[in-house]
Every structure is written in C-alpha cells, then in structure tokens.
Amino acid sequence: MNLFDDALKGLMNEKLDKLEKKFAADVMFFYGEIQPSIVRSFRDLIEDLKQNPVNPSSPQTKLVIVLNSPGGSAETVEKLVDITRHHYADVSFVVPDFAMSAGTIFCMSGNRIYMDYSSSLGPIDPQVFNGKQWVPARGYLDKVEEMFDKSKKGTLSNAEFVMLQNQDLAMLSQYEQAKNLTVTLLKRWLIDYKWKDWTTHGTNPAKIGQPVTPREKEARAEEVADALGDNKLWHSHSRMIGVETLRKSIRLKIEDYSNDPELQPIIRSYNDLITEYIGKLNTPIFVHTRLFI
Numbered sequence: 353m354n355l356f357d358d359a360l361k362g363l364m365n366e367k368l369d370k371l372e373k374k375f376a377a378d379v380m381f382f383y384g385e386i387q388p389s390i391v392r393s394f395r396d397l398i399e400d401l402k403q404n405p406v407n408p409s410s411p412q413t414k415l416v417i418v419l420n421s422p423g424g425s426a427e428t429v430e431k432l433v434d435i436t437r438h439h440y441a442d443v444s445f446v447v448p449d450f451a452m453s454a455g456t457i458f459c460m461s462g463n464r465i466y467m468d469y470s471s472s473l474g475p476i477d478p479q480v481f482n483g484k485q486w487v488p489a490r491g492y493l494d495k496v497e498e499m500f501d502k503s504k505k506g507t508l509s510n511a512e513f514v515m516l517q518n519q520d521l522a523m524l525s526q527y528e529q530a531k532n533l534t535v536t537l538l539k540r541w542l543i544d545y546k547w548k549d550w551t552t553h554g555t556n557p558a559k560i561g562q563p564v565t566p567r568e569k570e571a572r573a574e575e576v577a578d579a580l581g582d583n584k585l586w587h588s589h590s591r592m593i594g595v596e597t598l599r600k601s602i603r604l605k606i607e608d609y610s611n612d613p614e615l616q617p618i619i620r621s622y623n624d625l626i627t628e629y630i631g632k633l634n635t636p637i638f639v640h641t642r643l644f645i
Contacts, residue, residue, distance in 0.1 A: 360629055361645050367622035368642055374618055377414035383630055384637030386424030386454045395435050400643050402439045415440040418623065423453025426478045426534050433461040447471045448623035450592060456580065457534060461541040463548065468610040472592035476538065476580040478530040488589040489527035490581055496524065535581065539573040576602055
C-alpha cells in the first residue's frame with residue numbers, strides 16, 4: 353500500500369509541477385471547509401512556499417489556489433486573504449468543481465477566477481454557528497423579516513408568533529454582523545484585487561472607452577455582493593452557479609478554460625486524481641503544494 357501511495361503522490365507532484373509551469377506561479381491545492389482551525393497550517397504552508405522558491409534568484413510573486421470547498425467561516429477567509437496578500441501581489445483561483453459560500457467569498461479576493469462549464473460558485477450567505485449547527489445567516493434573517501412583515505399585516509400565525517417570540521436577539525445581531533462582514537469583504541476585495549486593472553468601461557455602450565471612477569467600482573461591487581447574497585434569486589444556499597450565469601446575470605468576469613486544449617486537461621487530470629485520492633482517505637481537509645502532501 354505504501355508503494356501505491358508513493359506512486360500516487362509522485363504523480364500528483366508531477367501534475368502540480370505542470371500547473372506551476374503553465375501559470376508561472378506557486379500553486380496550492382485546498383480541499384475542505386474553511387474554518388479557524390486551518391489558519392496556522394495555511395500560514396505555515398504559504399511561508400514554506402515563499403521561503404523555498406523554485407528559482408532562489410527570482411522569488412515568485414504569483415500564487416494560484418486550486419480550490420474545492422463547501423464553504424465555512426467568512427472571518428477565516430479574511431485571515432487567509434491577509435496571509436496570501438502579505439506574500440503574493442497576484443493571486444488567482446482555479447475552481448475545477450465547486451467553491452461555495454465562504455469559498456466563493458475567498459475567490460472574490462483573487463485577481464482572476466478560472467472555471468470551466470462544469471465548475472460552480474455559490475450564494476455568499478455566511479454560515480454562523482448557533483450553538484448546535486452551522487446555519488446560513490441571510491436565510492435566517494430573511495425568514496425573521498418575513499415573519500415581521502406578516503405581523504405588521506396581521507397575517508402572522510400563532511405558530512409563527514411563538515417562533516418570533518423565541519428569537520435570541522443577540523444571535524440575530526450576530527447573523528446581521530456576519531451578513532454585513534461578507535458584503536464589506538466582497539466589495540473591498542473586488543475593488544482592490546479583481547478590478548485592480550479595470551480602468552475603462554468595456555461593456556456599457558454609453559460609456560465604452562471612458563475612465564471607470566472609484567464610485568462606479570464601488571457601486572458595481574455592491575451590485576455583485578447583493579446579487580450573490582440574494583436568497584430570493586437563488587432559492588437555496590446550496591445552489592450551484594455556473595460560468596454562464598456568473599457572466600450573463602451577474603456580469604462577473606470569469607476566465608473560462610472550457611475550450612482551452614492545454615489548460616483544461618492539466619487541471620482536470622490533477623484535480624480528478626487528487627479528489628479520488630481524498631475520497632479513499634475520507635479526510636475532511638486536504639492540502640497539496642510542491643513541498644507538502
């Protein structure tokens with residue numbers, strides 16, 4: 353079994369090496385939930401990459417994160433972005449399968465997001481621990497708001513009245529703060545990183561060629577944040593949002609590698625191999641770099 357594992361790890365390293373050469377960047381593969389317990393390990397792995405460059409005379413300034421995540425904590429994402437941006441001026445995300453919720457928020461901190469036609473991002477409803485389980489904050493707040501509206505109209509049922517009466521105001525405040533944090537982070541990262549080089553209008557017929565103002569960037573970032581967080585639009589926190597929807601409905605720039613005859617096979621073969629290996633290990637979190645597996 354050790355020989356088999358060693359052979360698989362060797363193959364993973366070979367495929368990772370191809371990705372690093374293709375992107376001319378350091379590459380990290382991350383699989384799993386984004387929770388506070390991963391921060392220290394994430395920091396150490398990023399530091400190792402920076403301290404052990406492939407070419408010591410020319411340290412790498414670009415990082416590519418191949419991300420597969422069901423989501424997690426927005427607060428943790430903020431810390432991971434602090435770490436990556438301390439070491440790398442240019443960060444891209446590759447989403448071979450899915451990066452949901454907090455994973456989507458993480459992607460918005462990148463200069464570029466690479467997806468193909470089968471990849472998905474998700475609504476950005478932050479997950480908050482209510483003492484028993486992780487629950488989507490926006491969904492919870494929307495339901496409470498719905499009951500308030502019914503109360504004003506006199507259509508609140510007795511069962512709903514009891515539910516509303518039993519709400520923990522401190523917990524509701526925590527949900528509100530989590531929602532506001534998510535929007536704040538998304539807006540800041542879109543403006544500072546993803547739209548860093550967006551200087552002239554390219555899609556608005558009335559403004560093509562004109563300079564993009566800071567206020568326009570801010571308004572556009574708010575649009576994206578509102579759209580990705582709109583439960584009435586997506587209907588489900590687990591909704592998988594594909595490339596075409598992201599481009600057409602949200603007008604978000606995505607680097608689509610669906611028809612790239614060189615890049616798609618490299619990403620697919622690496623991701624499929626490593627996720628199958630993770631499935632056999634049955635591990636909740638898995639990270640791979642050229643220095644760690």
